[in-house]
Amino acid sequence: MKRYLKITLAAFIISSVVLSGGWSFAANYPVPARHFVKPRHHSRLSKNEVVKLLGQAYIYGLPVVFTDFTRQVAHAANNTFSHGHQFPDHTSRWVVAPNNDTNYSSAFLDLGDDAVVLSIPDTKDRYFVVPLMDAWTNVFASFGKRTTGTKAQKYLISGPRWEGSVPQGLTQVKAPTDLVWVIGRIQVNSPDDQINFVSKIQDQFSLTTLSNWVKGNEVSSPVKFTQYPNTPSQVKDVQNKKATVVQAIKNIPIESYFNYLNDLLVKNPPLAGDEAFIKQLEKVGIKAGNKFSLTDFDSGTQEIIRKIPEEVFHRFDAAGLSLENVKPLSGSKIGDYKTDYLTRALVAYKGLGALTPEEATYIGYYTDADKNALDGNYNYTIHFEKGKLPPSTAFWSLTLYDKDRYLTANAIRRYAIGDRNNLKFNPDGSLDIYVQHENPGKEKENNWLPAPTESFNVVLRIYVPSPSYLKDHNVWVNPPLVKANNP
Template sequence: MTLVTRRNLVTGAALAVPLIANSSLVSAQVSEALLGSASDAERIAMDAYIYGYSLITTEVTRVQMSNVPALSGLHGPMGQFINVKRYPPADYRGVSAPNADTLYSAAWLDLGAEPTVFSHPDMGDRYFLFPMYSLWMPVVECPGARTTGGRAASFLITGPGWSGQVPSGMREIKSPTRYLLILGRTYANGTDADFAAVNALQEQYKLVPLSSFGKPFTFHAPPVDPNPGFSMTDKPQSVILSMSAEDYFNRLARLMGTVAPPAPEDGPMLARMARIGIAPGQPFDAAKLNPAVREALRDLPQRALAVIGAGRSSLGNEVNGWTVTKGLGRYGADYMKRGVVAAFGWPANLEEDAVYPNTTVDSEGRVLSGANKYTLTFAAGQTPPVNGFWSITMYEVDQGWWFVPNRLNKFTVSLRDDLKRNTDGSITLHFQNESPGPERESNWLPAPKGDFIPMLRMYWPKAGNPSLLDGSSAPPWVQRVS
């Protein structure tokens, strides 16, 4: 497996950044923008906005989640796990497309002063994963059942430029940015007994500064910033949209200075951005640009988000009506893909860990609606090929994708439902608003009365034939039956 670790970040950035970080050189390049084509400068500004969108999105999310004095709901101080104890309820309207398969354990780390040791207990044969994201949003590494196995383990997570002795028995994970997000998921089958078992595991997920490892340690929350500079409650997309382009680019330049150094492959983009005065660690002054460019910056956020939104359709391929999105979690210099994911799927798993096909149409191309009845049939031996597990979640569409309230309190269907098989060994699932009858309810996924979207979650999809990853396997069409 090849992960985007940017392990050569410090060395590579040291070669690239000095080419543009010198203030006199930046001034000369801004002068070029003053005299040159306004349209060129506008294109650079647009590209720079998209380039930085994942970084600004992740930073806003970090502050909103962690700039608090104590654990509360989905918020918690830096360096402490936020453990979700149960699936979201039927009326949940927090983050779109919630899941009812795993329980989250999220934590933000500040690696500026020293590394952090992350430990988990023996997980047995339970599926789990702990993807770790840099501020730019790529997956740095992903300890879990697929990669490191279920035995108890400890990992030393280090920040940019750290050098030192890695304790015996630990594996070092190098973060390219000062701040890092752990977004862990642990499988739970939905019963009270299993929730309790997972909660017991969550209590053993530990984060300890390296200097305190192996010693008595009491967590103390970092000070709260009373003026973070933006709303702590508005959605990150709204917060970013409310920023002026000048504010946005100043935040981007400040973060690139020391907190989130650009990757070596970003050199060409950094050289372009320097032409309009955007450089790591340097203040951005729009007043130095020509009047036409300054005017274009006024509505740049709105135009850039429209461009990002238009790129959403290019993320996935359609197979049997299902949109299958792959290649996430590692982006290289594909800043548009990274920006689209930041806007619509933050922060996204590696395809080796999870793929989430979804569909909105039946086999005739008609929009799925609870006014009708549908089936989905997996031929014998052809359920989704995974090493972990699979499930299908039903969502109603209402300014987001949400669980469908129903008398069974059932939001997903999977093999844990003891699915009934047809005489030929195939499995037929039923997507409809009303029950298909008691004898078929194990295979029923309740739909709303209006439009709906089924999402197939495949954790640890198989890599060999048959595989969704190489196209040798695909979900079957949804068939309308009445």
């Protein structure tokens, strides 16, 4: 059976962009080659070259902008955990495509002045994962049931410039940037499980600066909140619930965006392998601590530059790509992007904080078996043959999202369904999941995933996929959503 929605990123690139060769904005706005602009560095660049480099810079910077913007929206003190103690529901709009399987324990670390000690409690064999993401969204370390077990453990997380001795009992983990996002997840099975078990475990996670830890203080007092001079005003739109993070970032004017990026580059310099590329971007004013100004370019070039965000997001959306069908380039993978800046930007846009493939595989459903967009005015069924459930060694789920990729309200407050539900199997051992707006009836309600009366999408999450599936996805092919004969 043909795998559904396995659109390759390569196909998208052939039709629109190869980052290493330049985003082809200039193709939409032809400019005679004899026209030049003269930025502050006094290099002579054509308008096409300026637009190409700034298009690349916009894409290159999206991950660090998304990461810090999310931090600013949360307005959490540095080096302090914020635990999600509410069972995820349709009001959970902090991140795009929130899952209904795990609760988040999030913290933003500032490692510029001191290393930080992370203490993880014994989770009583409960599945959890605590990935550490650098400012550019690479997962440089991951602790949890799959990698380090579920017993209590402690780590010393140090920044790129930290020098010191590691106290006995701590395992050092070196971060490539001062800004680190700790985005832990712990399996949650129900609202009662949340209250009686998960929240109690979460509250035992702790962070403290090393200087505090050596004094015997296990938990730090709140640390200052870092505010950058050029923090976009759109942060307040999200805090006031006037926009989502994605909408707000789309609305940042290009000059503000690049000055924000230049601020972020001071504490979070480009990673190893980026040197040659960042040198090119410096030609158009993208440099740590630099002041980017549109007035460095003539009025015609300014007009084109202002349209870069609209063009980038239009192409991302028009390609139909999602987190679930992005195929990384250049030997990279989700969570380990190397110099694959385009994939890195797409994942930040479509699913910031995504786990690595070894921890979770995402498969998206946006169309049915006949390639028609999913519509809540119809009824659908997903049929799993006997012995062909998703190849997970932990657990799996199907989560339904609205057109904006958030959980959707429904009568039974069920936002996901999977192997932890009391599913009813068919006499032959197969399984049917009913995806529709109306209740399918008492006999089928256990297997019902409620849908809204508008367009929607479904994501299949396979936590800790089997080794055979990771090696070759063709060993198991996800079944499609089949439209029923509606009354």
